[in-house]
Amino acid sequence: MTFLGTGTSVGVPVIGCDCAVCLSDEPRNKRSRSSVVVRTGEVTVLVDSGPDLRQQALRENLREIDAVIYTHGHVDHVVGFDELRAFCWRRTEPLPLHATAGCMEVLQRMFGWAFFPEQQVAGYVRPDARWITGPFSYGDLRITPLPVEHASVETVGFLFGVEGKRSLAYLPDVKRIPEATLELLRGVDVLVVDALRSAPHPTHFSLGDALATAAETGAAEVWLTHLSHEYDARSCGLEIPDNVRLAWDGLTVSL
Template sequence: MAADFELTFLGTGTSIGVPVIGCKCRVCTSEDPRNKRTRSSIHVRAGDFSVLVDSGPDLREQALREDLTKVDAVVYTHSHVDHVVGFDELRAFCWHREDPLPLHATSDCMATLKTMFGWAFSEENVFKGYIRPDPHIIDGPITFGHLTVTPLPVEHAKAETVGFLFETPGAPATAYIPDAKRVPPETIAILKRADILIIDALRSLPHPTHMSTEEALAVIAESGVSRGYLTHLGHENDHHELEASLPHHVRVAYDGLKIRG
């Protein structure tokens, strides 16, 4: 019997989203709903446990669209604005909790969260209904019930950045790396355990801090996964045209797409 596992792409866009403000290119004006991309984030459900990856600026819109009403923990990839600035929307997942909400982040990312949202981490924050975080520094695999979440260190600009490998019995091991320019050998070694790899593929042309389509496909091939998905996509990518150009086992992710175990 398949595991009770579901991964939802809340957002698949780059930091400015698609359509881009003021842009009239053919992708930004496309009527294909798969070309409408909010900022990159996923939600993972394993049994009764609900894990949110990042809290971007579109979190409210994404949660309403997917009827997401329960989050048991948040894990952060890195401290860039498009992955953390929706922090205040986490209030909606704290209203019915008695305990603080566990937040897992690297030391660099946690420091940014505490600087940007100091009121939430203050000892004076005792009011029910506010975000009451329970901070945890990522220093190895995290366990949520039967779900194991292993950090995947990658290189992305100057920010300390990780992806995550989600493993639960009976479901495909699924890796998520939304922001990266280089995946080091030690992370490739962990990816050998994965069945599915979701990875940053900003555009076809090279970029100084993000992978191009070609670079992403190279990592998918090196990891040996049976399925790949491209995410963190800019408006240079038309969904249909990009997917038609890819190997048969690689797909273009889109907002609302679900992977089930």
């Protein structure tokens, strides 16, 4: 899994901000909007299509994908939708897009032109809309949706598994995790979780929330994502366990 972006909705640096992190020349303090790509050798799956997708794909030499799966319908996770046309150029079949009913409604409302089969034209986004109703697979990759609470919008994270490999859970936007989802997370090998800032936030995990969830799941390896400009990658300055680290754009986690 490669982190295409690890920032919050405004990214880092923040427009008009002169804090030490925003003015830093440390590459790990440059955070584009949160997204990841999961590769198994058999398949490549993109999670979300945020506003920075073009730059992220160029940076990581991402040329082909087999599907896009969406966590939710907020702008910072969907508004790069039109960049998906570059991935449709290399396909003869429409590109599968997996989303919850609520998220798919947002996509169809925002990008309605793409969802009319009679208007699908070579060179543009040609989606194959698929609603998330339970676990599904691509090649050797098993994907289990993880329902969470985040503001008032229907939101899911994802649990990724390949036979004989470590499991990984990705939860970039979360305020509360229902017990049924916690049960699926217990014993996960790698946890990637929202940790927007140190102070409480009305719709996101704080650092304390993320650390508590990490401890409850028992994950051996934890990466914090969806990070604000409060976090300085050069010297975190925070009391966190040794198995917990700040993710950065371009980081690859091997399973």
